[in-house]
Amino acid sequence: MLSYRHAFHAGNHADVLKHCIELLLLDYLNQKDKPWWYIDSHAGAGLYALTEGFAAKNAEFNTGIGRLWQAENLSEPLQRYVSAVRAMNPGSELRHYPGSPWFALQCAREDDRLKLFELHPSDHELLAGNFEHVGRRAQMAKADGFNSLKSVLPPQPRRALTLIDPPYEVKDDYRRVPAALDDALKRFATGIYAVWYPLLGRTETREMPEKLKKLPANGWLRAELQVRTPARDGFGMHGSGMFILNPPWTLAGTLQSLLPELVELLGEDAGARFVLEHHSN
Numbered sequence: 001m002l003s004y005r006h007a008f009h010a011g012n013h014a015d016v017l018k019h020c021i022e023l024l025l026l027d028y029l030n031q032k033d034k035p036w037w038y039i040d041s042h043a044g045a046g047l048y049a050l051t052e053g054f055a056a057k058n059a060e061f062n063t064g065i066g067r068l069w070q071a072e073n074l075s076e077p078l079q080r081y082v083s084a085v086r087a088m089n090p091g092s093e094l095r096h097y098p099g100s101p102w103f104a105l106q107c108a109r110e111d112d113r114l115k116l117f118e119l120h121p122s123d124h125e126l127l128a129g130n131f132e133h134v135g136r137r138a139q140m141a142k143a144d145g146f147n148s149l150k151s152v153l154p155p156q157p158r159r160a161l162t163l164i165d166p167p168y169e170v171k172d173d174y175r176r177v178p179a180a181l182d183d184a185l186k187r188f189a190t191g192i193y194a195v196w197y198p199l200l201g202r203t204e205t206r207e208m209p210e211k212l213k214k215l216p217a218n219g220w221l222r223a224e225l226q227v228r229t230p231a232r233d234g235f236g237m238h239g240s241g242m243f244i245l246n247p248p249w250t251l252a253g254t255l256q257s258l259l260p261e262l263v264e265l266l267g268e269d270a271g272a273r274f275v276l277e278h279h280s281n
Contacts, residue, residue: 010048011061011085011097013266014240016068017225018165018196019103020081020258021242021251025161025192026107027080028248035111036159038104039152041145041180042166043116045126046101050094061097063227067265069094077258078265100163101127105134114138115152117145146180154188165196174204178211181245185216192246193217199239201230209243217245219280223255225262229271238271252278 009015029036050061059066068074068082084106088096098106101116108114116131116138118124124142131138141148149162164180166173181193195212199205209222226239244251259274266272 009060010099011050011065013064013225013227013262014196014198014237015061015097016064016081016266017223017240017262018242019084019098019100020077020262021194021223021244021255022100022103022161022163023080023084023107024077024251024254025194025244025248026104028250029159029161029192030107030109032159034159035109035113035157036161037113037115037152037155037157038101038108039115039149039155039160039162040101040104041117041149041162041164043101043118043123043127043140043145044099045118045123046099046116046130047088047126048097048099050097061094063268064266065097066094071265075258075261077254078261100165101131101138104161105131105138108137111157112137116140117143117148119144146176149180149184150187153184153191155191158188158190160188160191162191162193163196164193168198168204171204174208177208178215181212181215185245189216190218190246192244192248195243195245197241197243198237199224199226199230199241200237201233201235205241209241212243212245213279215245217281219247219278220245221247221251221255221278222275223259224275225259225266226271226273226275227263227266228268241275247278249280252276 118127128140221244224241228238230238263272263274
């Protein structure tokens with residue numbers, strides 16, 4: 001199935017969580033002069049218009065970046081995130097939202113590289129157009145991201161952040177994520193791996209993090225943001241999570257203060273809450 005288009009959800013509460021953590025991970029890699037690779041298994045279009053097309057239909061960005069756009073007294077990680085979004089929005093109006101590859105490009109230095117996979121033909125065409133100006137810094141392929149990870153692991157610089165962000169429109173995605181990571185760790189045991197997943201009223205979203213905890217990494221971190229009480233009928237996404245394998249040692253402390261702030265800013269009812277777990281081997 002290739003019906004999913006991330007443009008419908010661009011800039012929503014799930015994107016805020018995902019991209020705040022992505023920036024924290026890339027900024028950590030930038031603490032050293034050595035180059036890194038950013039690998040994205042489901043890159044999407046890379047850039048989204050919010051005032052027209054798919055994103056404007058449901059305007060989900062109003063539940064996410066829209067709440068932070070004019071907010072004051074944000075913590076440093078949220079200021080960093082909002083500043084990254086402002087970099088592509090000249091003036092005061094929120095018109096565009098960057099996808100995960102675009103955040104990575106903003107962090108990338110001269111010798112850092114982006115490896116982007118996107119199977120959807122329309123999104124791949126948009127991705128190629130949005131990144132055609134960056135030259136050899138970004139390599140794009142119209143390919144299945146799960147199967148393609150083995151083609152770029154281990155990375156030449158032996159430093160990388162791999163983001164796995166499938167649409168989960170089919171149940172098999174919940175099986176393929178742990179399987180792909182198990183293989184990736186065998187090829188490149190020390191890389192940082194970040195998985196995004198939705199919080200839904202289905203057993204797969206509860207079971208997959210437990211499977212990820214059992215993978216042979218040096219440690220793991222689980223961060224979830226629930227913005228509303230789950231619907232009684234189980235319909236709809238009430239939040240999302242990020243699962244990090246081999247997380248930086250600083251990440252848990254940063255999220256300990258960031259997640260309550262996101263609950264306060266993005267929560268929609270009394271059911272808003274967060275989960276933060278981490279373990280080091």
